[in-house]
Amino acid sequence: MLVEDAKTYIEAFRNSRISREELRELQYKKLRRVIALAYQNVPFYRRRFARASTLEGFGFRSLEDLRTLPILERSDVERNGEAMISQNLINTLGSYSSTTGTSGARIRLAFSREYHAVTTAMTVRHLLHYGARPWHRIVSIWPPTSYWRPGQDRDGRLKRDTFSLSFPLGVLGRPLPFLKPLLSSNWDVERDAEVLRSMNPDFVICRPSNLRRIGRFLKARGESIHPRGLVLTNEVFTQTCARELEGLYGSEIFWGYGAAEVGPMGAVCTAHRGLHFNEDFIFPEVLKDDEPVGPGETGELVVTSLHNPLMPFIRYRLGDVVEMADGEACPCGSNLMRIRKVLGRKADWLMNSRREQVSPLTVADWAESSLGLADYQLIQLDVGRFLLKTSPDEAPSPSALQRLKQYLESTMETDVVVETSYRTPDEFWSKSRPVLSRVTLSR
Numbered sequence: 189m190l191v192e193d194a195k196t197y198i199e200a201f202r203n204s205r206i207s208r209e210e211l212r213e214l215q216y217k218k219l220r221r222v223i224a225l226a227y228q229n230v231p232f233y234r235r236r237f238a239r240a241s242t243l244e245g246f247g248f249r250s251l252e253d254l255r256t257l258p259i260l261e262r263s264d265v266e267r268n269g270e271a272m273i274s275q276n277l278i279n280t281l282g283s284y285s286s287t288t289g290t291s292g293a294r295i296r297l298a299f300s301r302e303y304h305a306v307t308t309a310m311t312v313r314h315l316l317h318y319g320a321r322p323w324h325r326i327v328s329i330w331p332p333t334s335y336w337r338p339g340q341d342r343d344g345r346l347k348r349d350t351f352s353l354s355f356p357l358g359v360l361g362r363p364l365p366f367l368k369p370l371l372s373s374n375w376d377v378e379r380d381a382e383v384l385r386s387m388n389p390d391f392v393i394c395r396p397s398n399l400r401r402i403g404r405f406l407k408a409r410g411e412s413i414h415p416r417g418l419v420l421t422n423e424v425f426t427q428t429c430a431r432e433l434e435g436l437y438g439s440e441i442f443w444g445y446g447a448a449e450v451g452p453m454g455a456v457c458t459a460h461r462g463l464h465f466n467e468d469f470i471f472p473e474v475l476k477d478d479e480p481v482g483p484g485e486t487g488e489l490v491v492t493s494l495h496n497p498l499m500p501f502i503r504y505r506l507g508d509v510v511e512m513a514d515g516e517a518c519p520c521g522s523n524l525m526r527i528r529k530v531l532g533r534k535a536d537w538l539m540n541s542r543r544e545q546v547s548p549l550t551v552a553d554w555a556e557s558s559l560g561l562a563d564y565q566l567i568q569l570d571v572g573r574f575l576l577k578t579s580p581d582e583a584p585s586p587s588a589l590q591r592l593k594q595y596l597e598s599t600m601e602t603d604v605v606v607e608t609s610y611r612t613p614d615e616f617w618s619k620s621r622p623v624l625s626r627v628t629l630s631r
């Protein structure tokens with residue numbers, strides 16, 4: 189296994205520097221394999237592909253042929269999740285995990301050992317890229333409800349109030365050349381802050397919302413820690429939040445982007461020109477009305493997982509909106525596809541009175557920079573009706589509410605009513621979605 193892992197690592201590092209032409213060749217080979225395996229082993233895909241005429245006899249001749257295959261929606265996965273797992277390849281199983289569908293139902297996900305090997309290589313590639321070295325202390329803080337990770341008991345129970353070393357375990361017993369304690373947080377800010385302070389880590393990998401709480405807590409006590417880098421993950425965040433974290437910790441800010449269904453999709457560019465997709469691990473498409481968008485444009489992300497034939501995700505519409513970077517060569521030297529930012533879930537976008545969509549991140553940035561909000565949620569209930577939920581100690585003043593109302597009225601181009609309430613502890617600790625909408629276009 190060591191030799192295999194070493195090969196996977198070497199390939200991963202080589203791939204991050206190869207030319208666009210070599211990359212396209214590599215993607216074509218990987219796509220062809222994953223599509224053929226899905227066709228042979230998963231009846232669900234065989235039925236879907238049968239309707240894509242250019243695929244007769246796997247006549248998959250170029251990367252462009254991928255676009256003849258239907259897009260896999262989240263609702264397809266909710267309805268057919270189990271049928272997407274190949275029983276023929278079940279002996280390649282590495283682990284099961286799960287994610288929550290739009291309806292709130294749990295969807296079982298199956299990952300092969302090959303997937304885990306490449307995921308580990310991607311994790312190491314990202315860490316080295318951020319400047320982490322094997323002798324650095326890297327602490328990752330995960331919510332107690334997170335899926336199985338090294339550091340939990342083998343039977344999946346969480347070791348609450350403890351942190352443990354994932355070295356030399358890595359992912360599924362694979363060696364990870366980093367000393368990477370995993371702090372399984374039970375969302376006790378005081379305790380997390382105490383552990384971080386005593387460990388004095390070089391890097392912290394965590395949700396930005398939690399890092400902000402810990403940083404503010406330490407600051408209020410006149411304490412601080414100064415890791416070299418903070419790796420923000422698992423949530424979208426505003427520029428205001430990133431700047432505050434920079435100020436609180438004095439660290440360089442990095443961010444990664446991934447999804448439960450397909451794994452680590454990309455890492456921030458070291459020249460801070462956006463994020464590069466792991467195009468040797470996933471095949472990303474950024475589409476508007478199902479057509480690829482150009483540089484600087486905004487579109488929906490559709491991904492194909494290249495290393496999990498056990499449960500293939502082929503042309504999967506994740507539901508996230510991303511903004512493409514300029515089309516220029518990146519000063520960091522990477523040729524991997526680059527986006528400027530992730531704008532959040534399409535379902536969260538607000539709608540104004542002219543039925544135009546408004547990015548929730550733009551509204552969140554305003555609310556955080558102008559009103560100083562941090563642990564809040566602003567929900568659009570109707571075009572002109574909003575609900576602001578905060579923690580009791582962040583309840584807005586009447587004048588702050590008035591400013592919010594005025595801002596929303598100019599953005600929504602209509603009269604706006606803002607109601608207020610408090611967040612429940614569960615909402616407080618769940619993955620941060622600061623601004624979202626319950627208004628759908630069909631209305």
Ligand SMILES: [Zn+2]
Nearest residue numbers: 457458518520
């Ligand atoms: Zn770059």
